[in-house]
Amino acid sequence: MKINKPKHDVNPDLAKERLKCNFNIEEVTNIIDGGKDKTVQRKKIEDIALNNGASLDEVPEECLSIKERYENAVRKSCVYGNLVRNEMLEITGIENFESPVLRRTADAFFKDISPFMLHLGMFVPTLIGQCTPEQTAEWLPKALDMQIIGAYAQTELGHGTFIRGLETTATYNPEKEEFVLHSPTITSYKWWAGGLGKTANHCVVMAQLYTQGKCHGTHLFIVKIRDLDTHMPLPGITVGEIGPRMGFSSADNGFLRFDHFRIPRENMLMKHAKVEKDGVYVKSAKHGKLTYGTMVFIRVTLVSEMSFNISKAATIAIRYSAVRRQTELRPNEPEPQILDYPTQQHKLFICIATAHAFQLTSCWLWNTFQAVLADMKKGNVDTLPELHALSSCLKAVSTSDALSHIEQCRFACGGHGYMLSSNLPFIYSFVAATRTYEGDYTVLLLQTARFLVKASEQAEAGKKLTQTVSYLNRTANADRLNWDNTHEGIIKSFQVIAAGKIGQCVKSIRDRTASGMDYEDAWLMTTVQLVGAAEAHCRAVLLNTYWSEMRKITEASSADVKKVMHQLAVLYLMYWALEKTGDLLKYSSVSKKDLDELQRRYEELLAELRPNAVGLVDAFDLRDEILHSSLGSYDGRVYERLIEEAHKSPLNDEPVNQSFHKYTKPLMLGKL
Numbered sequence: 001m002k003i004n005k006p007k008h009d010v011n012p013d014l015a016k017e018r019l020k021c022n023f024n025i026e027e028v029t030n031i032i033d034g035g036k037d038k039t040v041q042r043k044k045i046e047d048i049a050l051n052n053g054a055s056l057d058e059v060p061e062e063c064l065s066i067k068e069r070y071e072n073a074v075r076k077s078c079v080y081g082n083l084v085r086n087e088m089l090e091i092t093g094i095e096n097f098e099s100p101v102l103r104r105t106a107d108a109f110f111k112d113i114s115p116f117m118l119h120l121g122m123f124v125p126t127l128i129g130q131c132t133p134e135q136t137a138e139w140l141p142k143a144l145d146m147q148i149i150g151a152y153a154q155t156e157l158g159h160g161t162f163i164r165g166l167e168t169t170a171t172y173n174p175e176k177e178e179f180v181l182h183s184p185t186i187t188s189y190k191w192w193a194g195g196l197g198k199t200a201n202h203c204v205v206m207a208q209l210y211t212q213g214k215c216h217g218t219h220l221f222i223v224k225i226r227d228l229d230t231h232m233p234l235p236g237i238t239v240g241e242i243g244p245r246m247g248f249s250s251a252d253n254g255f256l257r258f259d260h261f262r263i264p265r266e267n268m269l270m271k272h273a274k275v276e277k278d279g280v281y282v283k284s285a286k287h288g289k290l291t292y293g294t295m296v297f298i299r300v301t302l303v304s305e306m307s308f309n310i311s312k313a314a315t316i317a318i319r320y321s322a323v324r325r326q327t328e329l330r331p332n333e334p335e336p337q338i339l340d341y342p343t344q345q346h347k348l349f350i351c352i353a354t355a356h357a358f359q360l361t362s363c364w365l366w367n368t369f370q371a372v373l374a375d376m377k378k379g380n381v382d383t384l385p386e387l388h389a390l391s392s393c394l395k396a397v398s399t400s401d402a403l404s405h406i407e408q409c410r411f412a413c414g415g416h417g418y419m420l421s422s423n424l425p426f427i428y429s430f431v432a433a434t435r436t437y438e439g440d441y442t443v444l445l446l447q448t449a450r451f452l453v454k455a456s457e458q459a460e461a462g463k464k465l466t467q468t469v470s471y472l473n474r475t476a477n478a479d480r481l482n483w484d485n486t487h488e489g490i491i492k493s494f495q496v497i498a499a500g501k502i503g504q505c506v507k508s509i510r511d512r513t514a515s516g517m518d519y520e521d522a523w524l525m526t527t528v529q530l531v532g533a534a535e536a537h538c539r540a541v542l543l544n545t546y547w548s549e550m551r552k553i554t555e556a557s558s559a560d561v562k563k564v565m566h567q568l569a570v571l572y573l574m575y576w577a578l579e580k581t582g583d584l585l586k587y588s589s590v591s592k593k594d595l596d597e598l599q600r601r602y603e604e605l606l607a608e609l610r611p612n613a614v615g616l617v618d619a620f621d622l623r624d625e626i627l628h629s630s631l632g633s634y635d636g637r638v639y640e641r642l643i644e645e646a647h648k649s650p651l652n653d654e655p656v657n658q659s660f661h662k663y664t665k666p667l668m669l670g671k672l
């Protein structure tokens with residue numbers, strides 16, 4: 001594999017690490033990309049971005065003012081958008097506009113985020129999923145060609161989670177064959193939509209549909225909000241940016257208020273329901289929640305997105321840990337590389353394993369999603385509830401785990417990890433938002449819990465369950481599992497933990513209703529346990545999927561690659577078994593001796609993986625221009641880069657800042 005040659009000598013410690021690596025890095029890269037041809041395709045697309053000045057920012061993004069950051073991000077988004085439509089989509093195929101490669105290449109342009117991200121990320125998928133064929137023909141080519149730029153405006157100031165509580169109204173007027181969009185209250189302001197504030201000229205709006213005097217619940221509408229020539233907001237539209245936030249600093253999350261704003265009838269997205277010219281409401285969907293389809297799609301894609309973000313953080317922290325030396329172990333001996341500390345390995349190797357676990361699980365989930373879409377095309381919606389339960393818990397757990405692992409990577413880099421130039425704070429604040437958007441962590445786990453409680457009751461009644469919950473058929477009446485210290489044994493124990501927790505929830509709800517509580521209150525009182533049960537289910541799914549997909553995908557691999565991929569998966573199983581010892585003690589016959597043995601094996605495994613650590617992150621094949629990190633570059637010039645970045649601070653533009661003469665000196669002289 002051609003590695004882009006570093007311009008400088010590689011740090012000697014890092015160079016030695018690469019010599020220690022005992023597996024074929026390219027083979028692992030191909031596995032991560034999904035095949036050799038996919039690696040070639042990714043590199044080709046990255047080359048297009050990098051050959052077009054992707055990473056060239058004279059002043060680092062973080063040193064710009066809010067306005068400058070936004071304007072710079074728009075400039076780069078236009079260069080990027082143009083490359084996407086003219087060159088990159090030609091390589092991926094237009095039907096793969098959502099390819100993770102495009103999203104990842106965007107990182108070569110933006111340390112933070114593109115104001116156009118939600119155009120491709122949510123607006124286009126909504127058109128694809130929610131339009132009739134005629135509407136698709138009208139809107140999709142314009143959107144893909146970026147003649148129109150869109151946002152996804154669902155959340156309001158007063159409601160994000162509870163979609164049925166949204167207050168924006170779309171009232172049909174049959175005389176004019178128009179919908180009137182209106183924001184009746186302060187809490188009905190649309191709030192948060194990415195790109196809505198200043199960039200988008202169109203948006204998809206979720207609103208309560210009224211026709212013939214009756215409310216039919218939330219539906220989607222496409223709305224032009226700005227003049228395409230002047231970009232001025234249209235009369236009846238108040239639109240702007242919501243203000244600075246923890247991350248997403250180069251984008252324009254927006255607010256939007258409608259004042260009796262009229263749109264043609266054809267602008268209701270009518271794939272699943274429509275309003276006839278005379279105002280008659282017709283529902284064609286066989287499932288009530290198909291208008292939520294874009295959210296399911298994004299939840300599915302976020303699992304792969306989390307793998308990517310963990311792999312970036314792990315690459316930075318592991319390369320840095322190979323360069324950084326700290327603390328004498330024995331007098332007069334050289335200070336060890338911090339990567340030699342088992343505590344450091346404990347923080348970091350799980351990140352490598354998790355990136356693989358999420359990547360393989362995301363491919364499996366994507367295939368499941370495609371199968372459900374195919375079923376739905378044939379009119380069968382029976383598989384949707386399982387997909388919703390699965391995508392909800394995997395989105396919740398993968399974003400939450402990614403966030404805590406990325407924070408560990410920052411801790412692992414000590415003070416330098418706190419520098420924006422390390423890129424870790426950007427990665428962290430980007431991922432922090434993912435735990436909330438597209439459905440808050442707790443809320444989504446409670447969605448999965450609804451499915452699990454029903455499944456448990458069906459298992460109790462002797463019904464055969466679908467694949468991801470079929471373990472409930474086997475474990476419904478199991479009390480404590482006999483501990484079996486094999487890999488399959490660990491996976492099984494997680495299924496027993498999940499089954500036990502779900503069973504306990506069902507019992508709590510029944511006990512509470514039996515003592516006179518109504519079902520809603522009994523459910524509410526049990527929600528802390530229900531969240532735990534859904535998380536446990538998700539862990540069982542993740543462990544099982546990672547293990548079985550890893551074995552499948554490495555079947556034809558070389559012995560060394562097989563070995564290291566196997567070691568990572570075992571590390572993942574052991575890490576989680578040790579994290580959940582309380583649950584294991586509760587639901588299996590595991591003994592203190594077994595757990596001590598597991599701990600010992602885990603520590604040995606860290607040592608076995610140690611020589612391959614740098615090779616494993618090199619295999620993520622994240623080019624420096626995508627990583628944007630003073631600590632994580634391929635050549636390991638950590639200290640030189642930190643100094644170079646420090647010199648870019650605008651505060652170093654002159655030797656004395658004017659504030660000295662204006663304020664400090666008068667203070668010193670007692671003249672304030």
Ligand SMILES: CC/C=C\C/C=C\C/C=C\C/C=C\C/C=C\C/C=C/C=C/C(=O)SCCNC(=O)CCNC(=O)[C@H](O)C(C)(C)COP(=O)(O)OP(=O)(O)OC[C@H]1O[C@@H](n2cnc3c(N)ncnc32)[C@H](O)[C@@H]1OP(=O)(O)O
Nearest residue numbers: 103106114116117120121161163289292388437438439450
């Ligand atoms: C130039 C370009 C540069 C770069 C771009 C390049 C590439 C881009 C590519 C990719 C980008 C990738 C990522 C970026 C994406 C996003 C970035 C950031 C933006 C974020 C956007 C948002 O956040 S949009 C808003 C999202 N909002 C939510 O998620 C709200 C969460 N709430 C809900 O989902 C629901 O309200 C609820 C599920 C909590 C409850 O719904 P409700 O209607 O009240 O339903 P219930 O009555 O409770 O339930 C009834 C039954 O329906 C079932 N149900 C619920 N939801 C679904 C569903 N979605 N599907 C199927 N079934 C569902 C529910 O379980 C109930 O079932 P029962 O059987 O139990 O009755």
Ligand SMILES: Cc1cc2nc3c(=O)[nH]c(=O)nc-3n(C[C@H](O)[C@H](O)[C@H](O)COP(=O)(O)OP(=O)(O)OC[C@H]3O[C@@H](n4cnc5c(N)ncnc54)[C@H](O)[C@@H]3O)c2cc1C
Nearest residue numbers: 152153154155159160161192193194433436437438439442
């Ligand atoms: C960076 C970012 C980008 C975003 N982009 C968009 C966008 O492009 N388009 C868009 O429409 N939206 C967007 N959002 C909004 C996002 O989807 C919502 O913030 C999210 O769905 C959470 O809803 P909320 O803010 O109303 O939180 P709330 O629902 O108010 O949550 C607050 C707390 O209450 C808890 N809670 C709420 N309901 C329940 C319940 N039923 N049971 C138990 N606990 C509960 C939650 O767990 C949480 O702890 C974005 C948000 C962020 C942060």
